[in-house]
Amino acid sequence: MERFDVLIVGAGPAGSFAAERLARKGVRVALFDGRPPDEPKACGGGVTAKALKAWPHLLDAVGRTIDEIDMYSPSGKQLHLKLDEPFAVYSRIAFDTFLREQARDSGATVIAEKVSGRAVKRCDAGWILRTQSTAQFEGGWLVAADGANSAIAKKLAGALPPAEMEVAFGYRAPLPAGRSAPTVVAFLPGWVGYAWAFPRLDHVSFGIATSQDAFDHSSLDSLLWDFMIAYYRNETAGGGWVTPESKRGPMRIWKRRSQQIDSAEATVVRQRLEQTAQRYAARIPGLAPRTWDTRHACGENWALLGDAAGFADPVTGEGIYYALRSAELFADAYLAGEPLDYERRWRSDFGRDLQRASQMRRRFYGNFWGAPFTERMIEFARGHRGIRRVLGELVAGDQGYTDLKRKLARSALKPL
Numbered sequence: 302m303e304r305f306d307v308l309i310v311g312a313g314p315a316g317s318f319a320a321e322r323l324a325r326k327g328v329r330v331a332l333f334d335g336r337p338p339d340e341p342k343a344c345g346g347g348v349t350a351k352a353l354k355a356w357p358h359l360l361d362a363v364g365r366t367i368d369e370i371d372m373y374s375p376s377g378k379q380l381h382l383k384l385d386e387p388f389a390v391y392s393r394i395a396f397d398t399f400l401r402e403q404a405r406d407s408g409a410t411v412i413a414e415k416v417s418g419r420a421v422k423r424c425d426a427g428w429i430l431r432t433q434s435t436a437q438f439e440g441g442w443l444v445a446a447d448g449a450n451s452a453i454a455k456k457l458a459g460a461l462p463p464a465e466m467e468v469a470f471g472y473r474a475p476l477p478a479g480r481s482a483p484t485v486v487a488f489l490p491g492w493v494g495y496a497w498a499f500p501r502l503d504h505v506s507f508g509i510a511t512s513q514d515a516f517d518h519s520s521l522d523s524l525l526w527d528f529m530i531a532y533y534r535n536e537t538a539g540g541g542w543v544t545p546e547s548k549r550g551p552m553r554i555w556k557r558r559s560q561q562i563d564s565a566e567a568t569v570v571r572q573r574l575e576q577t578a579q580r581y582a583a584r585i586p587g588l589a590p591r592t593w594d595t596r597h598a599c600g601e602n603w604a605l606l607g608d609a610a611g612f613a614d615p616v617t618g619e620g621i622y623y624a625l626r627s628a629e630l631f632a633d634a635y636l637a638g639e640p641l642d643y644e645r646r647w648r649s650d651f652g653r654d655l656q657r658a659s660q661m662r663r664r665f666y667g668n669f670w671g672a673p674f675t676e677r678m679i680e681f682a683r684g685h686r687g688i689r690r691v692l693g694e695l696v697a698g699d700q701g702y703t704d705l706k707r708k709l710a711r712s713a714l715k716p717l
């Protein structure tokens with residue numbers, strides 16, 4: 302039985318980043334990657350400007366840098382936002398592979414096998430785990446970085462109730478032919494959450510993120526198809542696909558709010574998408590405010606990172622920054638000889654911000670001055686550069702939620 306200092310289950314951003322930082326300092330690390338090579342995680346793949354500033358080497362991964370975004374209110378009002386702080390969009394296969402190879406190059410042992418929660422047991426020396434091939438490994442510390450559905454996290458920290466989970470689902474579809482594809486975020490009419498279109502190098506990631514308790518698959522899937530069809534236009538000359546801005550003016554996101562797509566054209570677009578689009582779905586943690594006080598991310602010889610710990614933005618579901626930061630904080634605590642201090646470090650670094658964001662979640666998707674807050678946010682930003690700046694900071698990851706309404710209201714009252 303091979304012996305390691307740290308066993309890390311899950312080779313996504315959190316697990317690979319922790320493995321790379323530990324192995325670089327001489328820690329013997331085994332990184333278990335149970336995901337099939339051609340199966341990407343269901344994720345929009347957006348990496349905020351905040352993350353890119355913290356770890357500039359992420360730009361070495363193969364992705365697309367985004368410096369403009371089209372945002373839509375629930376009623377379909379459009380805001381074209383030029384970003385002072387660009388963010389990046391990655392294929393999760395490319396991004397995860399980049400981080401995993403960084404870990405391997407730093408000295409981590411990468412094992413392409415799946416580990417179940419039942420195959421992990423305590424022993425006198427720490428932990429023993431068994432892979433699907435029945436190979437066994439021993440380690441002093443066990444780190445779970447295997448996502449929101451982590452069976453190991455449930456075993457160590459307890460299961461989260463369904464109400465503290467969010468749902469993301471969508472399709473990977475072809476890039477529009479011959480045109481640049483816009484990056485789009487559209488807030489949902491009548492639901493908590495938003496739809497997105499994130500163009501990557503070789504396809505567009507479409508999706509919807511919403512809360513588990515508001516999830517109605519049939520209605521939301523229909524809404525997503527409206528969104529996707531509105532994104533494309535069939536070009537009769539040559540049969541290619543073009544983006545909406547290329548010919549007919551601003552896109553109208555929700556079909557029932559626009560007559561810009563005639564039924565014949567919509568049918569052609571849908572048929573093409575049905576032949577080419579690949580479906581995906583995932584769960585995202587969305588912890589309630591009280592849970593942040595009671596749930597722990599480490600204990601006797603174990604730690605949880607990223608989604609497995611519940612570290613995701615409760616408003617947007619974005620978790621890549623927190624995956625990387627939690628990995629960094631755990632590695633720093635371990636290398637300092639005080640791994641249990643990881644609990645204090647994550648709480649003081651970003652824990653309170655995530656807890657406050659979970660308190661603000663209902664307000665963010667609630668009413669503000671007689672309309673949905675997301676409606677007012679887009680409406681005000683269309684006519685006021687100060688509000689656009691605040692919104693750009695929100696997209697970049699530099700603007701928190703606790704004072705967002707106050708900043709927007711203050712900016713709205715200032716002269717243009």
